[in-house]
Amino acid sequence: MTYRYTRALWCVPLVAIAAAAAAWFGGTDVETGLQSAKTGVVLDAQSGKPLPGIYVGARFLQQTTQAPLLGGRQQGQCVYRVIVQTDAQGRYTIPATATQFTIARDFVPGEHTSYRWDLHAYAAGYQAGAATAAHPRMLDDATATLEPVLMSAEHGSAAQRLATLADTVAHFTCHPFAHDAGPVDASLAAEAAAAACLPGAESAAPSCAMFRQASSGMP
DSSP, X not given: OHHHHHHHHHHHHHHHHHHHHHHHHOEEEEOTTTTSXXXXXXXXXXXXXXXXXXXXXXXXXXXXXXXXXXXXXXEEEEEEEEEEEOOTTSEEXXXXXXXXXXXXXXXXXXXXEEEEEEEEEEOTTXXXXXXXXXXXXXXXXXXXXXXXXXXXXXXXXXXXXXXXXXXXXXXXXXTTSTTOOTHHHXXXXXXXXXXXXXXXXXXXXXXXXXXXXXXXXXX
């Protein structure tokens, strides 16, 4: 009897911890409009004119956060990606049919799972990092219209351009979809070459190495 009583008392803290973990953060949070069609326009930041032929990539991201009592571990991954191009009016559409991936809604005690999306634009000769809205605001919920994405002409050095390209590669790469970028990858490689990432370009060698490392997940 004494042994059973002691074991029962020992289990009380574990039950309390499990209850606290379940009450802390359990469940799934899905960002509004995550799987809706989205439309927007890409504009030249200086002239305000629409930019045709711009690559626009939307990523759909999952993050799981564990309760502090259970370790507080965070794990994130890209679960889907869509790449489209702007038309002659600089407009793009992320179709709803392209975003219907599976959302895990199973309740796991002590874990909170959230789903978010971001959006990045790229064109050779334009800044594709800080000048691109990573998460455009929704201007009209009824039509899922996003605020304009503004892009500025790139006038930096070869090393600066390569650093920007490495950042762009990261935004357009999404495992397990890293090997289907198609024309985007070809354009990135061509611009990297134009920015002096060529054999014998010693002055840009460190940046070239960074770009190659960042693009290793792409064909």
